[in-house]
Amino acid sequence: MNISHDEDATGEQERLLSRRHGRDGILEDAQGANLKSTPPLTRVILYFMAVHFLLAFCEMILVAPLIKLFENSLCLRYYDFPKDGVQETLCKAPEIQRPLATIRGWKSSFDMIAVLLVAIPFGRLGDRHGRRQIMGLAVAGVVFSLVEIFIVCAFPRIFPLRLVWLSSLLLLCGGGLNAASAYMWALAAESHAFYYIFSAFYVAELIGSFIAEITIEITPWIPCGLAVASLIACLTLLAMMPNTRKSSLDSRVDESTKSSGMRDILSTLSNRNVLLAVPVFLVGIFRYTTLNILIQYASVRFRLRISTGAAFYTETAVVNIFLFMFLIPQLSARIRKERNVRPQVIDLFLVRSSVALMCIGCLAIGFAQSGLLLPIGVFIFASGFGSRVSALSLVAYWIPDDTKATFFAAIVVFESLGHAIFDPAMQQIFASSLKLAEFWWALPFFVGAGLYFCAVVSASAIRVDQKEIDVQDRDEISDHED
Template sequence: MDISPWIPCGLSMASVFLCLMLLAIGPDPRKSPDSSFSANPPQSIQEENISLLDQDPKTSPKSELVNGVFAALSDRNTMLLVPVFLVNIFRYAMLSLLIQYASVRFGLKISTGATFYTETALINIILFLFLVPRSTAYIRLAYNVRPETIDLVLVRTSVALLALGCVFIFAAGFGSRVSALSLVSYWISNDAKATLYAAIVVLESLGHAVGDPAIQLIFAGCLGLPPFWRAMPFFVAAGFYALATLSSSFVKLDQGMEHQEEPLLGND
């Protein structure tokens, strides 16, 4: 960035095209001998398809999917996790704002402040490649703890760390979204998971549309104030994360546990 902003922009676009090339040359799962998209499906699947055609329209897979989504949205635990997904939009907005704040408050160059992203990535790699999987497996085997209980603890801990991180260490709580998605997956059927995940993405996008400009406007309004008050956006974000932590503390795992399939984790 010190030489030209087009250099990191070009590297980003090159990375995107590289990903597209990797996807293009990747194996097609439909051509795999173990794929469920076989040209000659087993007799049981054929019978199942015939039975689906004879079903009452009121109980069609589409209506079951809609009912599953509405059941998930009416679930108390799922609604208590909605604030967690909403406040998660502040993660990268606050990280971007931190670079601007460090530039204004401490005279740190923007290119140097960009290393905050590297720090965040390294912390997440350590957490989710080594620490979280190993500690989760040990706790499940040693203490016979249910996986959804571990996910709930991770959600509460991550959001609490984000609240504290707005004042101290921010990157430690970036895993809250992954844990929240894993936790929600225990309360909904497999048929409704994809639709609910899409709804969560839409909800987060709406949050970005409102939250990102709001944080920037708060920071812009604080630039004319004494140095201490220039950190006001971080105090505001810490308050929102504290509310999300409070909301997740009311989640009770005794409810909505009739669907306990293995969770499908989304990308963070």
């Protein structure tokens, strides 16, 4: 892989990447001492990009097929298993769609509870005994969980659909896909290539959603099989991956991070700007929850096929690949160079504009009176998906280097808790709205727009102090001189 190092084109990328690594003396000394023992950077980047691609591919390709399988199971039971099957249009009855939304919502909640319970303990085990092994355990847990779901859906006469909730118990083996991704970022912490690795997610989203859209009409079992195959390939890749763990670095960092994590988090939250950024992280969890509901909503309201709804993920991926790989880095680098605008100011603008776009996009989806207008709303909505990355980049300016890892880990737990609470809540709102007039079936999107508007108000109150910027610049110069 030949990575360009053009300064103007990648200046913004390097700035975003650098914030995810500590600059304290312990890390720098340890990295220098172990430089010769680590694999070549390009090789490490390729491994991590492949791992992230496979994990994201599994997640993205399963969204629409699982809805289809769940709907089929409920539909067959509702119509008492007719010999010739059931036409898809008959499965759109509210008596089927309401329990479908409820079951999906609670399953998402139970999955997130598994992350909350085991992610941090397994992460500590990974620090002590090897992160590759723990990540492999998490991926294996996902495989077992999917097998349980597939068995329940394959035999609807024997197993009621609610038994898919038991699959969350199997995610206690490592924490699921979210935890596996978190362990991957811990593995990649010294690769200095977060941007390239992160871009693999949107490539996987584009490919996975496209394949799902094509194959689901043949049978939803094809994308399900591909999802399991991607996880098996991921396990194989983890076994082949070179060791990036530096024993001396890990031991010294462990000794330097024994301070109270909760005290560090509370101290960080005492900063007014960091506290105002919290709503941005909270509403960010609704991005894919909204798209997930949209597939079912479009199927019920506008009679779009579920495979057509999967195309919304493809559209989202295309928009974000363009934004993250081309427009934002190039435009930001040019503005910084020609206008001498500080990175903090650019980050704040991106945060504000992103949450505003998601608010407007939700309203556009909700007010759309035709399925032909939905892609316009999705385009606007997807354009704001960079809110989380921009917010992470922004708050990094106000977080001490020795507490960044703790704070970012707390954000992951916080977001998982939000998923556990709000995913079933949004699904319940949708299920309840199906009892109302057709216009109010879009109620989840109006609720989402209201939440995003709260984030707009909160982000508008964030202020970047030029004096703080000057102090931080002097500190960075001093760190480099040391």
